[in-house]
Amino acid sequence: MESKTQYHLKLFVVGSSPRTEQAIASLKRICEDEFPGCYELVVIDVLSQPALAEEMKILATPTLIKERPLPARRIIGDFSDKESVLAGMGLLVR
């Protein structure tokens, strides 16, 4: 049976702060609205996994990497604007 998951997302943040929490919440809301039940979001704290941040060459936080579907895209920012996040993922259909 094929997995229902179509959207593979990685989110890099630094520690836990109100700003971080808010960014995570905003992103989750967008995902639930747009592709409920078929996305996977992995949140990575750079402080506990710096080697992964090094490997992925992350500079800014928050950074969202949409790994699949291809092409891979990066969005930096706090996801406060839904339209630009979707546009950044290449998913905005006008």
Place this chain on the structure above:
Amino acid sequence: MFTHIPNYPQIEKIETGIKGFDLISNGGLPKGRTTLVSGTAGSAKTLFAVQFLAEGIQRSGDAGIFVTFEEEPADIRRNVKSLGWDIEAWEEAGKWLFVDASPDPGEEQIESGRYDLGALLARIEYAVSRIGATRLSMDSLGAVFAQFRDGAIVRSELFRISSILRQLKVTSIMTSERTQEYGEIARFGVEEFVADNVVILRNVLDDEKRRRTMEILKYRGTSHQKGEFPFTVVSGRGILAIPLSAMELKQKSSNVRISSGNDALDSMCGGGFFRDSIILASGATGTGKTLITTEFLNGGAKHGERCLLFAFEESREQLFRNADGWGIDFEAMEASGLLKVVCAYPEAASLEDHLIEMKDIIEHFKPHRIAVDSLSAMERVATPKGFREFVISLTSFIKHQEVAGLFTSTTPTLLGGTSVTESHISTLTDSIILLRYVEMNGSMRRGLTVLKMRGSTHDKDILEFNIDGSGMHLGNPFRDVTGILAGNPRETPYDFHSL
């Protein structure tokens, strides 16, 4: 009883190991601080940043982090191989770690809302703690600004990075771009957040010649040498600065006399040259400068001294043939290890490179005597300022070795005249010998006089001399001629002159 003088906190410095820079900076970079190294494209900023880490590893085993925003680590590893630095080996030894922040060409990045560079900061902190780094280089800040739209965020984050590095007691360099050699310190206003220490690297085109200089613009709370200092990039060694004013005149002065290689000239000088003196022989082409040089070297070799000749005008073959024509066997001298002849075209390298190479050869060969024939040939490849610095630097270096140096200088006119070399060097030399053509009764004769002999009496006459198969022969003074040095000799009645 002793009164206790309170110790004010002083800014400690760490030696970078970049030759010359540590002298200019009075001891190196301020410890635990960030220094901005700013320069135009091609001014050797990246090299400075790499060398700061490389010297730390090689000299004292200091581990270092290289944060690259521009070139990929693979490129940097490859580019510095020719300088003799094996970054890969250092990485394996846990002495070097890259934080790769170079842009990924394949991946697009979109900005949406607020962000900071927390991940970069975390990576830097992680890297520092992983290998216990005490040095860090970031290259270059301009490339960070290129990766993000919001310059204000980048500026404040870089400020945060430099203050964290300070807490971690890491001494760091950040490089940044300039658009002009003389103008604003750096692009994007970066100097405002790392303003404590600023070093400027320049690569100026002056009179069709490239000239690299470094200048410490500011060093908050600590001293440094002021002004621009020439530097060069040498394969196998990297950046070498040539400090002039930073050099101290602490050479000893000796009373030991050495032979000029010509007995008559020795007696004119009051018994020979001093062992650690600089002698300038000046004259028009063909007046016998190379002969004086040759005899000087022969005089040394005869006493078992090692002699070094830098020839910038004639080829090896010519020099050996000349010497042979004056009854001096350069080949035998060379075979016995007492003579080393280094021929070079002045145009073959920049003056700074020549200087470094000459110093290397001197340090390696350890000569008792050094001759440069001619020094004025070097005027062709330098600006007047560059040439003056070259002469000062070479003279002080030779004086530090406490050996004798004979420089020749070609005057531009056949009769009389002075050269630029003379005006630059005359105060630095201990002795000056002038060689002049003297036109008398329709024939050309040659005259020699000792103009200056520091610390000794000397013969003030202008002596006529001849050159034959056994060298230079000094004869009688030109008693009845005046105006030789000025270039217009006139006969005067002998008795009138002696009144």
